Amino acid sequence: MTDADLPHSPERFRLWREVQDTRTRTRLGGVYYLLAWLLCWLFSAAPMQHLAVGLAGCAFFTLMLAARVLHHPPAAGSEPELQRWLDRHWGVILVSSIGWGLAHAWVLLSPEFLSSRLIGTLATIAFSTAMAFNFAMRRRRAILAILLLYLPGLVALSVSPDSTRAELITLIFYLSYLLLALNRSHREYGTMIALELQLLEQRQRLDTLSRTDGLTQLGNRYQFNNLFPAMCASAQRHGGELSLLLMDIDFFKRVNDEHGHSMGDACLRAFGERMRAIFRRDSDALLRLGGEEFGVLMPDTSMEQARQLAELFREDLANRGFELDGQHLPVTASLGLGCFDERDGGSAEAFFKRVDDALYRAKALGRDRLELAKAEPGPASLSPDPSP
Numbered sequence: 008m009t010d011a012d013l014p015h016s017p018e019r020f021r022l023w024r025e026v027q028d029t030r031t032r033t034r035l036g037g038v039y040y041l042l043a044w045l046l047c048w049l050f051s052a053a054p055m056q057h058l059a060v061g062l063a064g065c066a067f068f069t070l071m072l073a074a075r076v077l078h079h080p081p082a083a084g085s086e087p088e089l090q091r092w093l094d095r096h097w098g099v100i101l102v103s104s105i106g107w108g109l110a111h112a113w114v115l116l117s118p119e120f121l122s123s124r125l126i127g128t129l130a131t132i133a134f135s136t137a138m139a140f141n142f143a144m145r146r147r148r149a150i151l152a153i154l155l156l157y158l159p160g161l162v163a164l165s166v167s168p169d170s171t172r173a174e175l176i177t178l179i180f181y182l183s184y185l186l187l188a189l190n191r192s193h194r195e196y197g198t199m200i201a202l203e204l205q206l207l208e209q210r211q212r213l214d215t216l217s218r219t220d221g222l223t224q225l226g227n228r229y230q231f232n233n234l235f236p237a238m239c240a241s242a243q244r245h246g247g248e249l250s251l252l253l254m255d256i257d258f259f260k261r262v263n264d265e266h267g268h269s270m271g272d273a274c275l276r277a278f279g280e281r282m283r284a285i286f287r288r289d290s291d292a293l294l295r296l297g298g299e300e301f302g303v304l305m306p307d308t309s310m311e312q313a314r315q316l317a318e319l320f321r322e323d324l325a326n327r328g329f330e331l332d333g334q335h336l337p338v339t340a341s342l343g344l345g346c347f348d349e350r351d352g353g354s355a356e357a358f359f360k361r362v363d364d365a366l367y368r369a370k371a372l373g374r375d376r377l378e379l380a381k382a383e384p385g386p387a388s389l390s391p392d393p394s395p
Contacts, residue, residue, distance in 0.1 A: 009376040017204055022089040024200055025144050026080045029096055032141040036100075036134070040107055043130035044068050047114050047123040055283035057119060064110060083195040097148050107134060115167055128174075131160055132181065139185045143192030150189060157182055160217035187251030201209055222272060223279030226294040231302060234292055239355040242347050249347040250305040250313035251358065251364045255318075257339045257374040258298035270331060274338065275299065278328040285320040310379070317344050317377050325375055341369040345380030 029251070043203070048054055048061040078096055081088040114120040114127035125282040135153045142149045164175045218230035226234070235251075242249040253309070256262075256278060262269040282293050282301065292304040305313050321342055328337040343366025347358045361380035 016086075019084075019089070020204055020207065021200055022086055022093070023084055023294060026084075028144060029093065029277065030080055033075050033096065033100065034169050036137065037068070037075040037103065038127060038128075040103055040134070041068040042070055043063065043126065043134075044110055047110070047120065047130075050126060051117075052119045052122060058069075060113075061192045064351070065105055068103070071099060071106065075103075075158045081179060082332050084182050086221065093145075093375045099157060100142070101148070101152055104138075105159075105291050107131070108156045108159035110154075115160060117161040128178070129158065131156055132178075135185050139189040140192050142187050142271070144196050146189060146193040148367070149193075153182070153185055153189070165292070189375035193340055194242040214228075219375065220279075220295040223276055223295050225279050225282070225301070225367075226292055228289075228294075228296055230292070231294045231296060231304075235359070236355045238304055239347055239353075239358060242306070242386065246308055246378060248309050249349070250310060251345055251362045252303040252305065252309045252313060252317050253343045253362050254301045255300075255366060256299040262336070262338075271337070273331045274329060277331060278324075278338070278340075281324060281329075282320070284379040285316060285323065288317055309345075310344070313344055313346065314377070317342050321375070321377055342377040343367070343369055343372045343380065344377060351359075 017367070026079050044064045048057065048064060054061060075096075078099065080090070080092055111127045111131045114123050118259075120127075136155050138149050138152050138156065142152065142284060161175065161178060161182075164178070183334065218226060218233075220227040238249050241247065259274070278299075278301065279293070279295065282303065286293055286303050286305070288305075290306050294302045294304070296302050305316075321340060325339045328335055341363070343362045345358065345362035345365060365378040366378040369376045372378070
């Protein structure tokens with residue numbers, strides 16, 4: 008699973024991680040409950056005389072094993088679905104715990120199981136220890152599971168005439184250790200989740216930075232090179248419309264030469280803000296392709312819809328320009344616009360070439376104008392990078 012597939016919400020990530028850990032750590036438990044019961048039963052004094060009890064125990068722990076293995080996490084993974092899965096899976100864990108606790112008590116109280124008492128007690132200690140260290144993500148539920156595993160045996164030891172006080176006291180002391188260890192494991196698990204969340208957020212920030220132009224906060228060339236072919240393929244596959252608008256700030260070099268590079272940077276930032284004001288749909292991808300070159304990818308947008316937005320942007324820019332550092336800066340732009348269709352033969356490069364040619368016609372015909380991509384596809388270039 009990549010970082011992009013991981014849940015971004017902190018609460019959802021915690022639930023998702025808890026589901027994964029619970030699922031992984033619970034698989035073997037069901038097997039060992041069944042094996043422990045088999046050992047207790049088969050090493051009893053007369054296993055065939057207790058065939059019904061033995062088979063009933065095997066059936067119960069086999070059912071619990073199947074419930075653990077076959078209970079798969081939800082595919083979608085919304086917070087309510089993850090929480091429901093955890094609640095149900097913990098139900099299986101708790102039922103298994105009380106089942107083993109009662110089985111251990113039976114072994115301790117039944118004279119025929121005298122030779123299996125050590126097996127049952129060691130298994131109870133092992134299951135309780137595993138619960139304290141492997142299922143500490145839900146402290147209260149883990150405490151309940153440990154008590155369900157432990158208390159029936161303690162009660163049986165306290166009333167059994169064959170038990171020793173030393174064994175009972177030792178198990179009680181070990182129970183107190185398990186509860187302290189559980190608290191520590193719970194804190195450590197919380198710290199681990201917090202570190203994982205921090206690492207995930209840092210990776211997401213780095214990924215955003217790698218795809219974002221630092222000056223304008225628009226998407227950069229790297230993002231365009233990833234989005235553009237994918238959007239073209241999607242448009243071809245689903246028969247949707249995809250419009251591409253390419254823009255050049257006219258005579259931008261004069262801004263740098265006459266007003267300085269700081270004013271040029273301010274102009275680029277203001278251009279990006281003006282783009283956000285006009286192209287406001289969440290589905291539109293606003294990009295700075297390099298220098299004074301900008302682009303807008305508009306999925307599910309016809310040529311006419313895109314033309315109206317492009318003209319609105321061009322006219323607004325020409326009429327208002329920018330107010331920068333207390334002075335008015337007149338700015339215009341040349342625009343090329345096209346819509347992906349069968350003329351491109353499924354080629355993102357051919358589509359880009361048609362729109363790029365339209366942009367250069369706009370510049371050649373006097374600038375401050377919008378030109379539409381021609382119907383005849385030009386020769387596909389090897390790269391979608393436009394030249395200034």
